Amino acid sequence: MFPITSVLADPPCIKIVDVGAMSLGEESDPYARLMKAVPFKVIGFEPVARECERLNLGARPGCSYLPYAVGDGTVQVFHECNVPMTSSLLEPNEELLAMFHELRDVTRVVETRRVQTVRLDDVPEVKGADYLKLDVQGGELMVLQGAIATLRDILVLHTEIEFLPMYRNQPLFSEIDAFLRGQGLVLHKISGMKGATFKLPGIDVELAGTVNQMMWGEAVYVRDFMKLDALSAAALLKLAVILHENYGSCDLAAVVLDVHDRKAGSELTDRYLQCLLGDTEQR
Numbered sequence: 001m002f003p004i005t006s007v008l009a010d011p012p013c014i015k016i017v018d019v020g021a022m023s024l025g026e027e028s029d030p031y032a033r034l035m036k037a038v039p040f041k042v043i044g045f046e047p048v049a050r051e052c053e054r055l056n057l058g059a060r061p062g063c064s065y066l067p068y069a070v071g072d073g074t075v076q077v078f079h080e081c082n083v084p085m086t087s088s089l090l091e092p093n094e095e096l097l098a099m100f101h102e103l104r105d106v107t108r109v110v111e112t113r114r115v116q117t118v119r120l121d122d123v124p125e126v127k128g129a130d131y132l133k134l135d136v137q138g139g140e141l142m143v144l145q146g147a148i149a150t151l152r153d154i155l156v157l158h159t160e161i162e163f164l165p166m167y168r169n170q171p172l173f174s175e176i177d178a179f180l181r182g183q184g185l186v187l188h189k190i191s192g193m194k195g196a197t198f199k200l201p202g203i204d205v206e207l208a209g210t211v212n213q214m215m216w217g218e219a220v221y222v223r224d225f226m227k228l229d230a231l232s233a234a235a236l237l238k239l240a241v242i243l244h245e246n247y248g249s250c251d252l253a254a255v256v257l258d259v260h261d262r263k264a265g266s267e268l269t270d271r272y273l274q275c276l277l278g279d280t281e282q283r
Contacts, residue, residue, distance in 0.1 A: 002275045003037060004244050007268055012238050013039035017126050017150070019070045019143055020135035020160075021046045021055055022085055030133055030158045030218065030246075035060075037245040043125045045070050047115065048084050066125070071117030071139060072146045080111040088137035089117070090167035097166060100196035100213070101206045107166075119146030126150055130238050134159040138170030144179055151183045155231075155239040156246075157221040161190070163214050173219070185221040188249065193217040220247060228259040236260035237268075250276055 004011055016031055021044030023029055034040065041062045046052040047069035055065040069078055071089055080087045083106040092107040120126050120143065132147075132154045134140050140159055144151065151157075157180065161173040177187060195211040223231060223239060231239070240256040243249040254276065257269045 001244070001248055001250065002278075004241050005037075006275045007271045008237075008241070011038040011241055012234065013041060014131055014238055014242060015129045016040055016042045016131045016133065017120070017129040018042060018044040018133045019120070020133075020137070021065055022048065022051045022135075023055065024085075031131060034131070034242060034246040038241055043123075043129070047078060048080065048087060051084055064125075066123070068118045068123070069115045070120060070136065070146070071142050073117055073119040073122060075114055076117050077112050078115045079109045080113070082106065082108045082110050086137060088139060088167055089115075089142070090138040090170050093165050093168050093170075096164060099198060100215075101199055103166070103196055103215075121147055121149045128153055130155050130235075131242060132157045132159075136160075138162060138165075138167035140176055141171040141179060144176070144183075148183070151180075151185070154185070155223055155235060156188075156242045157185055159219055159221070160216060161219045162216045166215065176219075180221050184224050184227070186224050188220045188222045188252070189247070190217050190219050222252070225252060225255065228256060229263075231259075233260050233264040236263065 014034060044055060044063065044065040045068050046055055046065055047067060049067055052065050052067040059065065069076065069089060076089045078087065078089055079091055081092065086107045092109065094104065097103040097107055129150060130153065134143055136143055159176065161176060162170065163173055165172065193214060194216050195214045197206055197210050198213060200207070222243070228236065236256050237260055240253045240260065243253040243256065254269060254272055257272050261267060261269050
């Protein structure tokens with residue numbers, strides 16, 4: 001895919017909010033491609049103190065991380081697990097996890113502590129965010145319900161989704177989807193689908209090739225493309241940049257640029273289509 005700088009000599013700065021910022025490496029971040037392509041600013045949240053410290057020590061210019069547990073603004077119990085990335089404000093659902101190979105082994109609670117959560121809407125640094133990433137192990141709906149004002153500005157949202165309650169009382173994908181549609185965001189794509197293998201009765205053997213039960217994945221939401229006229233020209237340009245660079249969604253990016261051109265009196269769509277068709281022919 002051609003770089004967006006082929007069309008935009010001066011691409012806009014994208015403000016990214018990362019809730020659950022613990023990383024397996026910069027390349028694993030869902031917005032890694034975006035950071036390579038355009039100016040950016042990242043505000044991250046990571047409640048596991050040592051992980052937040054590690055993130056700040058290795059932070060690139062424009063990235064900063066806050067040691068807050070994001071939620072509904074109340075005091076909650078944080079469950080720190082033996083594998084830090086499975087830690088959550090929700091308690092692991094041991095009965096469900098024990099039915100599958102390996103899942104219970106990576107979600108063992110080693111410490112619980114009471115934490116004061118913060119709502120995204122109450123954090124000044126978050127204001128004006130363009131892109132929101134959520135990875136909070138079952139707490140997505142709680143975070144979103146405390147981010148009503150923040151979501152009005154969000155152009156693209158990338159969130160982990162679950163199809164079974166891996167944590168007790170966690171909202172599942174259907175509830176997340178219904179809530180986000182109510183905030184003017186629509187599902188664009190689902191990726192990274194992961195499953196697990198059921199344990200066989202009385203036998204400690206994992207059958208090869210039997211990962212049939214879907215458990216979780218990642219979903220990308222965008223502003224309702226039937227209502228793009230409601231966005232400013234600046235927001236439309238940012239949306240097109242994110243779609244193109246981060247997700248390769250060149251078809252929707254072209255649609256967004258067309259609306260942008262009508263608002264701004266520019267001719268970016270023609271240049272974009274020329275690059276797109278030329279890139280396609282070369283393939």
